[in-house]
């Protein structure tokens with residue numbers, strides 16, 4: 076029968092911040108770059124800065140459907156005393172016409188069409204009689220009224236996007252407007268996720284006594300993809316040191332390995348037994364709830380490796396606190412931490428002294444104001460995987476706080 080490892084073996088109590096720093100120091104940007112078409116760029120991390128290749132807008136153009144005029148001509152215009160102008164051009168968006176507008180004349184112009192030379196303002200169609208050959212103008216125009224200036228958004232050569240940002244819809248659109256067709260993006264880190272435990276069966280398979288459906292490998296695979304990595308392998312390994320060692324040696328090439336389960340002090344805690352024996356991996360008790368037992372280091376050959384505690388909520392919290400920042404560092408993100416927000420607590424709960432608590436919370440509205448509530452029926456219980464589905468994020472309760480009361484402000488990381 077396997078024996079318990081000595082309870083103190085290699086175990087040091089460390090703060091969340093100290094473990095975080097250790098993790099960040101143990102991973103580096105992977106540095107591989109892909110060139111992608113803009114249509115494929117959303118969700119990727121920009122590898123090199125983007126400077127505008129053209130002025131945006133590229134030419135002075137109309138902000139309204141109406142008439143391009145010379146301001147001086149319409150200075151006296153009012154509903155009672157309209158100014159009538161000859162309409163000498165019709166300019167839809169895309170028009171390349173370049174006709175000079177002389178005094179007493181106007182061009183019918185649509186939103187986005189270039190302002191013709193000579194004209195210096197646009198009168199919206201609502202302020203006219205809408206005429207085709209001649210138009211009665213019913214209002215004066217301010218300087219450059221309804222004119223969108225060349226380069227007012229960004230000028231050619233100016234910085235549009237900094238490296239290390241996540242390319243979302245708006246950033247891809249900005250790159251397109253700035254004249255780029257493709258972008259240099261960070262290659263996604265290849266991540267192997269391994270759920271350990273002899274109790275695990277395939278989701279959907281009948282449960283024999285003592286067996287559970289493996290949720291961690293799916294949780295981790297989806298979290299990896301969401302953080303910008305690609306899953307090289309996702310598998311289950313029973314609590315058999317020989318099998319685990321075999322997999323470690325024969326695994327697909329990858330940039331990071333994440334184990335879940337088997338890191339604690341149980342007699343069958345296979346990740347601890349195997350990684351502990353290989354060297355290069357530190358086992359810690361981190362001052363957090365959940366997620367206290369943590370392993371991090373490198374496999375022989377240097378691939379960084381996490382051993383996360385097996386309880387599913389602990390996996391989700393550990394991923395948020397340590398693995399996601401590591402992946403973002405590997406991707407070259409400028410900012411590896413997620414932004415947090417102050418939110419008001421709707422219900423209260425207890426937090427363990429001396430440990431940073433990550434409470435799964437759901438966003439809600441009370442009396443028209445945003446609040447957060449515990450997402451799971453049992454609060455912080457790290458086995459409450461079904462309740463985790465209701466969480467929009469985690470409330471992060473500082474180490475010194477023991478009592479979170481209704482009405483208190485807490486820091487919240489929104490993960491959904």
Ligand SMILES: Nc1nc2c(c(=O)[nH]1)N[C@H]1C(S)=C(S)[C@@H](COP(=O)(O)OP(=O)(O)OC[C@H]3O[C@@H](n4cnc5c(N)ncnc54)[C@H](O)[C@@H]3O)O[C@H]1N2
Pocket residue numbers: 270271272274275287288289290291292335336337338339340341344365366367368383384385386387389457458
């Ligand atoms: N004597 C002690 N026992 C435990 C301690 C301790 O300090 N002393 N810490 C507890 C805490 S906290 C946690 S968290 C767990 C972590 O243990 P392991 O990382 O070794 O995880 P396992 O024992 O393998 O599993 C824990 C729990 O999670 C379930 N699990 C595991 N894998 C999956 C999966 N793929 N999908 C769904 N659920 C999974 C597993 O069945 C267990 O119920 O240790 C405590 N014990």
Ligand code: MOO
Pocket residue numbers: 363364365366367368384386389457458
């Ligand atoms: O630290 Mo364990 O992850 O609380 O359940």
